[in-house]
Amino acid sequence: MATIALVDDDRNILTSVSIALEAEGYKVDTYTDGASGLDGLLHAPPDLAILDIKMPRMDGMELLRRLRQQTDIPVIFLTSKDDEIDELFGLKMGADDFIHKPFSQRLLVERVKAVLRRAQAREAAARPDSETPKSDLLERGKLSMDQERHACSWEGKPVTLTVTEFLILFSLAQRPGVVKSRNALMDAAYEDQVYVDDRTIDSHIKRLRKKFKAVDNSFDMIETLYGVGYRFREQA
Amino acid sequence: MATIALVDDDRNILTSVSIALEAEGYKVDTYTDGASGLDGLLHAPPDLAILDIKMPRMDGMELLRRLRQQTDIPVIFLTSKDDEIDELFGLKMGADDFIHKPFSQRLLVERVKAVLRRAQAREAAARPDSETPKSDLLERGKLSMDQERHACSWEGKPVTLTVTEFLILFSLAQRPGVVKSRNALMDAAYEDQVYVDDRTIDSHIKRLRKKFKAVDNSFDMIETLYGVGYRFREQA
DNA sequence: AGCGCTTGCCACAATTTTGCGACTTTCTGA
DNA sequence: TCAGAAAGTCGCAAAATTGTGGCAAGCGCT
Numbered sequence A, B: 001m002a003t004i005a006l007v008d009d010d011r012n013i014l015t016s017v018s019i020a021l022e023a024e025g026y027k028v029d030t031y032t033d034g035a036s037g038l039d040g041l042l043h044a045p046p047d048l049a050i051l052d053i054k055m056p057r058m059d060g061m062e063l064l065r066r067l068r069q070q071t072d073i074p075v076i077f078l079t080s081k082d083d084e085i086d087e088l089f090g091l092k093m094g095a096d097d098f099i100h101k102p103f104s105q106r107l108l109v110e111r112v113k114a115v116l117r118r119a120q121a122r123e124a125a126a127r128p129d130s131e132t133p134k135s136d137l138l139e140r141g142k143l144s145m146d147q148e149r150h151a152c153s154w155e156g157k158p159v160t161l162t163v164t165e166f167l168i169l170f171s172l173a174q175r176p177g178v179v180k181s182r183n184a185l186m187d188a189a190y191e192d193q194v195y196v197d198d199r200t201i202d203s204h205i206k207r208l209r210k211k212f213k214a215v216d217n218s219f220d221m222i223e224t225l226y227g228v229g230y231r232f233r234e235q236a
Numbered sequence C: 001a002g003c004g005c006t007t008g009c010c011a012c013a014a015t016t017t018t019g020c021g022a023c024t025t026t027c028t029g030a
Numbered sequence D: 001t002c003a004g005a006a007a008g009t010c011g012c013a014a015a016a017t018t019g020t021g022g023c024a025a026g027c028g029c030t
Helices: A011-023 A034-043 A060-068 A081-093 A105-129 A163-174 A182-189 A198-213 B011-023 B034-043 B060-068 B081-092 B105-125 B163-174 B182-189 B198-215
Strands: A003-007 A027-031 A048-052 A075-079 A097-100 A137-140 A143-146 A151-154 A179-181 A222-225 A229-232 B003-007 B027-031 B048-052 B075-079 B097-100 B137-140 B143-146 B151-154 B222-225 B229-232
Touching: A003 A011, A003 A034, A011 A027, A011 A105, A027 A034, A034 A048, A034 A060, A048 A060, A048 A105, A060 A075, A075 A105, A097 A105, A105 B182, A137 A163, A143 A163, A163 A182, A163 A198, A163 A229, A179 A182, A182 A198, A182 A229, A198 A222, B003 B011, B003 B034, B011 B027, B011 B105, B027 B034, B034 B048, B034 B060, B048 B060, B048 B105, B060 B075, B075 B105, B097 B105, B137 B163, B143 B163, B163 B182, B163 B198, B163 B229, B182 B198, B182 B229, B198 B222
Parallel strands: A003 A027, A003 A048, A048 A075, A075 A097, B003 B027, B003 B048, B048 B075, B075 B097
Antiparallel strands: A137 A143, A143 A151, A179 A229, A222 A229, B137 B143, B143 B151, B222 B229
16 A cells, blocks of 8 residues: 655654554654655655654755755645644645644544545545546457557447456457457556556456357457467467 | 526516526526426536425425435525515525516626626636646536536436545546546545545445435446446546 | 535445466477 | 367356445524
C-alpha cells in the first residue's frame, strides 16, 4: 500500500503514530528531525508526509518550503495551539491539512486517508490532459477496450471481463505483435510484486479465450509463444 | 431569462400579472388552482413562484408546505388584508415575500426582481467552489435531477434524496457508462478532510437503489463492477 | 430532553473472482 | 521417436468484494 513519512522529534508520537498507520496497512518511514527528514523525503519519496511543525535543526515550515522546490508530495502538519499563526502560511506553501495536538489516532488515520484520496484524484485528473497521450481507449481491429468505462467488446459485441482479465488483455493488446512474458503480465495485472504461479496466468488466458470464443468462435488473437509468453496478434 | 410560475384563481390577476412580467422578459407559467399549481411547479420548476394565498382545492399555504418537501423555489405570496395572520406562518415555511392586494404592477415587478436577485446570490454563496460551471439540471432518460433545488425524479415521480445520496447519484449520472471508484464517489460527496469507509458508499448505493425501486421496481440503472466501482447504465 | 432524519459502519450472508494442484496435451531437441 | 519441459484444462476452495439489515451517534428542531 502507500508509504507515509513521519518527521517528529518526539519519540512517543513517532511510535504511536507509526503503529496506528501500520495497523492500517501503510508502510511508515520515520525521521527524528527536519534535516534528516528532508533528506529522506527527497531520496525515498513517500506518498504522504506528516511533519511536526516544531522541530530541532529545521522546523516543519522550513522543511516544507524546501520540499516544495522539488516535489509536491502531500503534507499534513502536526500543530499545537500556539502554532496557529503559521497555518495560513502553511496553507500557502501547499500544506494539505493540519492536525492539532493532542489528536486521536482515529482522527489522524481519517485525515491521512482523506489527503491520500485527494492526492490520488488530483493525480488522475492531471494525467489525461498533460502527458500520457495514450488515452485509456484502445482499438485493435475488432477489439475495443475502454478503461474508463471498464468496457470491452469484440466486433461491437460486449465482452464482460474481470479486473485481472481486463488488465492482462489490455497489456497484451497495447502492443500487438510484442511478446509478453508471464512475469510482464503479472506486473501489468498486479499493483505490487505479488508472485503468482505461471499456471495462474495460463488460467486467465484460458478464461479470456473462452469469453471471446463465446462471442466469435474463430477468435485467435491471443497467441502462445512456446517457452516465452503470450502475444496479441498483429493486424486484425 | 427566468421562468415564473403564477398560481391564482382570479383570471384578471392572472392575465394582468402575466402581461406585466412578460413585458419584463420573463417566461410565465400560469395555473388556476393550488392542486394543478403544485403539479406544475414540481414538473416544470420555475425560478420563482407567485401564489395567491386563497384558492380553491388547495390554498397557497398548503401548496407551499408541500412544495417545500421537494424544492426550495423562492415564493412570493399574494395576500389580502384578512390574510395577514398567516404571514408569520408563511415566513416560517420559507416564503420569500408578501404582496398585499391591491398592488401596482410596478411594485410586483420590483419585488420579483429583488427575490430573484436574492435567490441567485444565495445560490452563488452555497457553491463557493469557484469552478463547477456544469449545468445544474441533469436529464438521463427517466431520471432527472436538479442540483439547485436538490430535486430528483424518476419517470416524473419525485424521489426524495438526502444530500449524500444526491451527490453520489449526481456524480454517477453525470457520466453514464463511466465507472466511478468508491474514492471518486467520496470525492464527489464529501469535503476534503473527510474520509469514510469504502463500505459506506455501498450503504448509500443500497439506499439509492431502494428508494428508486420503491417508485419503479424494475429500476436497475446503478451497476456494480466487481472490484472496480459503480456505473450508471448508459442509454435509458 | 425528546423527536425524526441522516449517516457511518459493523456483522453476516451472498456472490464473484482467483490461485493453484492435478492431469492431459503439445512442443522441442537430442 | 522419445523423454522432458511447457502450456492447456478442470474443478474447487480460499479470498475478495458486495448486498443488507440494523444500530447508535450526530444534528437540527421543538
